[in-house]
Amino acid sequence: MTEKIQKLNPDTAIDIAYDIFLEMASENLDPADILLFNLQFEEKGAVEMVETAENWEQEIGVLIDPNEYAEIWVGLVNEQDEMDDVFARFLISHREENREYHVVWKTN
Template sequence: MSTPELELWTLDELCDHAFVIFEELAEENLSPADFQLYLQHADASAFVDLVDATAEWEDWFAVELEPELHLEARIGLAEVAGQPEILLARILLSKEKHETLCHARWRGQE
């Protein structure tokens, strides 16, 4: 029996997926001030950067990373009212569409 081929997100789809997750969880996980800041400036300043997942994730959540299948989405606001870039969340995602893995680190989380 052959192993089915993985169905992977494109990078654009993964960015959209990261924003959906972020927006579903942001109100519960950001401070009220950070959440309001996001709501006020999201249309003009929100960004997502996809970067390689680092070993920190393995320490934080006891997950085993596969570099070819996992990415970190960094979501934040570009310069707002003279403040430099604000990183609001780091979300560990799988490139595989049917993988439910999702962990997040939020601004202010120790």
């Protein structure tokens, strides 16, 4: 019997990702990127749930089922309201009892 996964509410997934981002950004981003993010977040900042990509295996070295994870991006949007400066991409499990996550941080 296949277990039906209760998917994360988008707002909950965004909150989880943003909390992790705030906690870990200083250890994983360049100081210049942190300064840029802090200065521009109020005006251009965005935390968005996007369609879960299927290429996470290349990023994290583990094959995942895209249906079992939410993908969240944290970054800054441009004048066209498109996120063109992504500081972190999150993959968060929908499984509440085993809330694993992976993060790919911006590199310069």
